[in-house]
Amino acid sequence: xxxxxxxxxxxxxxxxxxxxxxxxxxxxxxxxxxxxxxxxxxxxxxxxxxxxxxxxxxxxxxxxxxxxxxxxxxxxxxxxxxxxxxxxxxxxxxxxxxxxxxxxxxxxxxxxxxxxxxxxxxxxxxxxxxxxxxxxxxxxxxxxxxxxxxxxxxxxxxxxxxxxxxxxxxxxxxxxxxxxxxxxx
Amino acid sequence: xxxxxxxxxxxxxxxxxxxxxxxxxxxxxxxxxxxxxxxxxxxxxxxxxxxxxxxxxxxxxxxxxxxxxxxxxxxxxxxxxxxxxxxxxxxxxxxxxxxxxxxxxxxxxxxxxxxxxxxxxxxxxxxxxxxxxxxxxxxxxxxxxxxxxxxxxxxxxxxxxxxxxxxxxxxxxxxxxxxxxxxxxxxxxxxxxxxxxxxxxxxxxxxxxxxxxxxxxxxxxxxxxxxxxxxxxxxxxxxxxxxxxxxxxxxxxxxxxxxxxxxxxxxxxxxxxxxxxxxxxxxxxxxxxxxxxxxxxxxxxxxxxxxxxxxxxxxxxxxxxxxxxxxxxxxxxxxxxxxxxxxxxxxxxxxxxxxxxxxxxxxxxxxxxxxxxxxxxxxxxxxxxxxxxxxxxxxxxxxxxxxxxxxxxxxxxxxxxxxxxxxxxxxxxxxxxxxxxxxxxxxxxxxxxxxxxxxxxxxxxxxxxxxxxxxxxxxxxxxxxxxxxxxxxxxxxxxxxxxxxxxxxxxxxxxxxxxxxxxxxxxxxxxxxxxxxxxxxxxxxxxxxxxxxxxxxxxxxxxxxxxxxxxxxxxxxxxxxxxxxxxxxxxxxxxxxxxxxxxxxxxxxxxxx
Numbered sequence: 001x002x003x004x005x006x007x008x009x010x011x012x013x014x015x016x017x018x019x020x021x022x023x024x025x026x027x028x029x030x031x032x033x034x035x036x037x038x039x040x041x042x043x044x045x046x047x048x049x050x051x052x053x054x055x056x057x058x059x060x061x062x063x064x065x066x067x068x069x070x071x072x073x074x075x076x077x078x079x080x081x082x083x084x085x086x087x088x089x090x091x092x093x094x095x096x097x098x099x100x101x102x103x104x105x106x107x108x109x110x111x112x113x114x115x116x117x118x119x120x121x122x123x124x125x126x127x128x129x130x131x132x133x134x135x136x137x138x139x140x141x142x143x144x145x146x147x148x149x150x151x152x153x154x155x156x157x158x159x160x161x162x163x164x165x166x167x168x169x170x171x172x173x174x175x176x177x178x179x180x181x182x183x184x185x
Numbered sequence: 186x187x188x189x190x191x192x193x194x195x196x197x198x199x200x201x202x203x204x205x206x207x208x209x210x211x212x213x214x215x216x217x218x219x220x221x222x223x224x225x226x227x228x229x230x231x232x233x234x235x236x237x238x239x240x241x242x243x244x245x246x247x248x249x250x251x252x253x254x255x256x257x258x259x260x261x262x263x264x265x266x267x268x269x270x271x272x273x274x275x276x277x278x279x280x281x282x283x284x285x286x287x288x289x290x291x292x293x294x295x296x297x298x299x300x301x302x303x304x305x306x307x308x309x310x311x312x313x314x315x316x317x318x319x320x321x322x323x324x325x326x327x328x329x330x331x332x333x334x335x336x337x338x339x340x341x342x343x344x345x346x347x348x349x350x351x352x353x354x355x356x357x358x359x360x361x362x363x364x365x366x367x368x369x370x371x372x373x374x375x376x377x378x379x380x381x382x383x384x385x386x387x388x389x390x391x392x393x394x395x396x397x398x399x400x401x402x403x404x405x406x407x408x409x410x411x412x413x414x415x416x417x418x419x420x421x422x423x424x425x426x427x428x429x430x431x432x433x434x435x436x437x438x439x440x441x442x443x444x445x446x447x448x449x450x451x452x453x454x455x456x457x458x459x460x461x462x463x464x465x466x467x468x469x470x471x472x473x474x475x476x477x478x479x480x481x482x483x484x485x486x487x488x489x490x491x492x493x494x495x496x497x498x499x500x501x502x503x504x505x506x507x508x509x510x511x512x513x514x515x516x517x518x519x520x521x522x523x524x525x526x527x528x529x530x531x532x533x534x535x536x537x538x539x540x541x542x543x544x545x546x547x548x549x550x551x552x553x554x555x556x557x558x559x560x561x562x563x564x565x566x567x568x569x570x571x572x573x574x575x576x577x578x579x580x581x582x583x584x585x586x587x588x589x590x591x592x593x594x595x596x597x598x599x600x601x602x603x604x605x606x607x608x609x610x611x612x613x614x615x616x617x618x619x620x621x622x623x624x625x626x627x628x629x630x631x632x633x634x635x636x637x638x639x640x641x642x643x644x645x646x647x648x649x650x651x652x653x654x655x656x657x658x659x660x661x662x663x664x665x666x667x668x669x670x671x672x673x674x675x676x677x678x679x680x681x682x683x684x685x686x687x688x689x690x691x692x693x694x695x696x697x698x699x700x701x702x703x704x705x706x707x708x709x710x711x712x713x714x715x716x717x718x719x720x721x722x723x724x725x726x727x728x729x730x731x732x733x734x735x736x737x738x739x740x741x742x743x744x745x746x747x748x749x750x751x752x753x754x755x756x757x758x759x760x761x762x763x764x765x766x767x768x769x770x771x772x773x774x775x776x777x778x779x780x781x782x783x784x785x786x787x788x789x790x791x792x793x794x
Binding site: 023027065104 | 341344345348349351352355391392393396406409410413414416417418420422423426427429430
């Protein structure tokens with residue numbers, strides 16, 4: 001499948017799973033279902049997964065589109081260094097988080113979805129992908145060279161090569177009138 | 186790995202010729218609601234209605250049907266037949282059944298907008314009746330997505346309601362007290378296992394186990410998972426960059442529909458049978474449940490049965506239509522296509538000229554191209570750049586990804602000597618499919634706006650114009666074309682500049698130079714180039730394109746352009762066609778709405794992919 005970055009899909013799946021886990025947990029707690037402790041856990045786990053997965057990683061190839069307002073999350077996630085950078089860690093983390101969700105009906109769906117996300121992250125890790133923060137680019141202006149301060153007094157005597165090549169067929173149009181005289185008189 | 190398709194550039198920061206994303210549907214809703222509550226400018230609303238009216242109407246009808254089904258089926262479960270079921274479940278029963286009905290309706294609808302051959306056929310037949318109605322069929326993908334969101338919403342409501350139902354059913358089994366009606370009801374049917382009410386038959390289980398041991402439960406989990414995977418892989422980021430993930434995962438819909446049809450086979454939702462309702466009238470007998478079945482009382486033990494599954498009645502038709510659609514695509518793909526000429530243009534553009542028996546196209550249509558030697562399953566859409574009057578059809582393919590690169594190599598692009606004809610790869614074509622460009626010649630005055638590679642469909646139109654007007658000297662309804670090409674870089678000009686040059690020459694020869702007025706805008710340039718342009722400002726031919734018409738720099742002032750055109754052509758309907766990024770579409774649409782006054786009407790058409 002060419003240059004797929006599995007991590008991008010794993011990220012979408014994990015974010016969705018976090019939301020589903022959260023929703024299932026809220027239903028379980030609000031409805032006071034049997035086993036509501038698992039639902040309470042699912043609420044916390046769902047929130048955690050959402051916070052972890054919200055900042056999108058920078059793509060290895062191509063433009064990265066970040067989610068709105070993700071900058072502060074990026075900074076937080078970046079602070080954990082290799083724990084969040086490495087996708088093996090994420091895969092096992094998600095696998096571990098999803099297990100308690102399987103003990104209660106309301107959170108089973110979130111559990112399975114997170115399990116699938118964990119598998120996709122594993123595939124991404126095996127292919128050597130890792131998480132890169134998307135940070136605002138600082139444009140570095142090239143330092144002004146010394147020679148710029150003394151521009152040449154006279155324009156160059158010939159038009160640049162591009163025009164000559166492009167309009168080889170049309171000599172009239174390619175005629176280049178020098179704005180200032182190049183002869184001495 | 187989204188290859189170059191009809192003007193689609195994954196590397197561009199904005200998506201060109203994007204199919205109308207969810208922002209479009211959100212915009213429609215917001216525009217509708219604000220225009221209704223604003224009494225400020227009825228004229229704008231009137232134009233809005235002319236442009237968008239039919240879309241709004243269709244969406245309102247669809248929402249109305251959803252609302253009606255929801256309320257109707259909610260009420261349908263408040264009758265006596267479900268009295269005892271409601272003793273166990275309360276209102277959660279209705280909350281589960283109402284979205285189920287809406288799900289039936291929406292799952293029926295979702296397959297229809299993606300039957301593109303059917304839609305193309307319909308579009309052709311409707312075109313004779315109404316231009317506006319035909320345009321609505323371009324919005325098929327937007328509608329598909331709206332229906333998908335609705336399916337996701339109803340699925341959520343349905344699942345949450347059933348979570349409560351399972352909990353209540355379990356409660357009834359766990360509270361083993363004979364003076365407790367729910368328990369008594371749950372005990373019914375333990376002997377014969379046919380007339381039971383509570384699908385949870387014992388107290389030594391839990392809802393999760395029950396879910397995985399019933400048909401409804403298992404199919405429910407499977408199809409919900411399929412739906413979630415389909416939705417996450419359809420997110421714009423994934424769809425634009427990794428098309429294969431999106432396309433292959435989307436085929437989980439097959440599992441979705443099969444599971445959906447079998448979802449109701451367990452008949453897990455049970456109501457009192459008609460016969461039992463005679464012998465046990467709920468309102469009279471509910472309180473006397475301890476005396477049921479005894480000789481003195483006139484209340485027999487109630488009996489329950491489930492409804493036969495009904496989903497298949499909704500989805501069978503569309504499933505068959507979709508199967509036909511795929512068969513048509515397969516059939517069309519097996520028709521022999523011959524590549525007659527391969528042209529390598531600079532700026533990494535490959536032009537394929539092909540012929541196929543019985544192929545007939547209209548201007549601005551697109552085809553799906555497959556090359557089995559490159560990839561067996563990938564079909565990529567490309568706009569046709571040839572005119573219908575030519576004896577071949579062609580597509581200009583930009584090389585941006587794996588597939589296009591491999592196609593380029595298969596056609597001998599990297600070799601210097603000419604290829605033998607028999608060495609060229611076999612290709613398959615599905616299409617052509619119609620787009621809004623077909624409408625161009627129905628307007629007397631036309632504004633064509635193409636951004637970057639989005640100019641491709643207009644190549645076909647301009648060529649066709651040239652053939653009709655100049656070669657065949659036919660009388661065309663279109664009297665004037667204003668063409669705007671916005672380009673961020675000079676490289677993409679090459680092959681199109683050739684076309685414009687030859688048009689310019691032909692028009693000058695035939696003395697019809699004022700038929701086509703074109704403006705090329707360079708929207709981005711490097712500092713090194715800028716100096717060159719300034720110096721060559723006075724030259725007769727443009728330094729970039731070599732055309733007599735000068736390239737303009739920056740973005741066009743649309744207000745001026747529209748006012749200009751409106752003053753030159755009073756009393757006409759002006760068609761505005763755009764192939765470009767959504768932001769440009771928005772601003773053009775605004776201009777269309779605000780400049781439509783008096784008798785000049787600007788009708789906005791956006792290319793849909």
